[in-house]
Amino acid sequence: MKRVLGLMLSAAFLLSVLAGCGGASKSSDSGSSGTLPAQVQKIKDRGVLKVGVKVDVPKFGYKDAAKNTHEGVEIDLAKRIAKEIIGDESKIELVGVNAKTRGPALDNGEIDLVIATFTITEERKKSWNFSDPYFVDNVGFLVKKDSGIKSWKDLNGKKIGVAQSASTKKALTEQATKDGIKVEFMEFATYPEIKAALDAGRIDSFSVDQSILWGYKDDTNEFLPEKFAPQEYGVASKKDNTELAKFVNDLLAEMKKSGELDKMFEKWGLK
């Protein structure tokens, strides 16, 4: 009995340590014009902006393994923010994230911002700050050419592979109910796994945001004409980093107004 008690005590200790890491640091001064808010100043003093980005989404966040470089419109956006804060767009540290790691990485303070095709949802807004959307994408469908599937309604009774971040699943479930068809979902942690499942015939359609799907288009598969469920991407920050969130949002608004943001997306063939 004593041993059980000791075990439970050490478990409780472990938990309190885990919970304690979440401690928030409250900043005092929001700053007037000319000076940076304290949270932003802290990043400037550190001399580097740490951003979580995708490494497997061509045109958005992609890591070229051969050249060991990150590229994509979200990388450009990250650099632009670094330039605004620190005055030098190269003062940036890019950390590869996926749907599962990006939230915890923000909470742990490992990164300052997430710019990684992060869809804004009501539930997520309770956990993190999101900027206004910088891009709107739709869910698309990639099917095998020899499957005979030609439209969304042909997916009735079929299996759809989605990424483990169920904004897609939820949206498609609603659409299916509306159209009176039934679909089944299988979730995977990474995009290459969904592609492997499509190739293996484990799923009938690979359905994630269309911009991501382009990276997996090849000779054996094709897009369905339909696309649903607009997904709004936002820049996310830790919940208590409100000053940083406002700073980023103001910058985005400015870039939208001046047309700079549009140009950034045009450069990558996105609109």
Added chain:
Amino acid sequence: MDRFAAFKWQALFTDWRIFVDGLGRTASTAGLALLLSLGLGVLFGMLATSPYRSGRSVSRLYVSLIQNTPLVTQIFFLYYALPHLDVVLPTPVVGILGLGFYHGAYMAEVFRAGIQAIHRGQLEAGLSQGFTYAQTMRYVILPQAAEIVLPPMTNQAVALIKNSSILAMISGGDLMFQADSWSASTGYYGPAYLTVWLIYFSLCFPLARLAKHWEEKSARSRSGEVKAA
């Protein structure tokens, strides 16, 4: 913002069914895989101690192939590679076969050790009474080996339950998968992972205690034998 905030727990309790579904899948997969591994364990454990050379070789091949490759590669083989040979096993079957064969190899070693722990004289006595080899195994050796193998067998069951969480990687619908999926969509990973951690612990800890208890009991009774002799 606290990663264990009250509203996140509330969301988890609202969606409790998802986690219960996952637990059900974990329990059924682990249960059936355990039966399979026991069957394979007895079979290959007996082959490993059999007088037939080819039987011993087959058993050794199975055990070394399985024990020297990661479980995840075996699961991926069943899930991603077999379909290219036109064998599409349903995901639950992949789980049962993958875990069953993996732990079967360890069970085989457990049974081999158990059988070899029984004094050779027992086998000779059985054979001299007119029993066949199989009959001697069934009525003389295995009942005695059972007591010895019970603790390590139970430890394998614990390992099997924990390893079933690997199904999360192939959209297996098990407890770990449901926690992953739910926390990726809501972002409330704190309560999700803590809850499944507790569930796995409360499944495995009693089993591990039981194994320890049997081990101590068996050690006591055997030391008693020595004294009596």
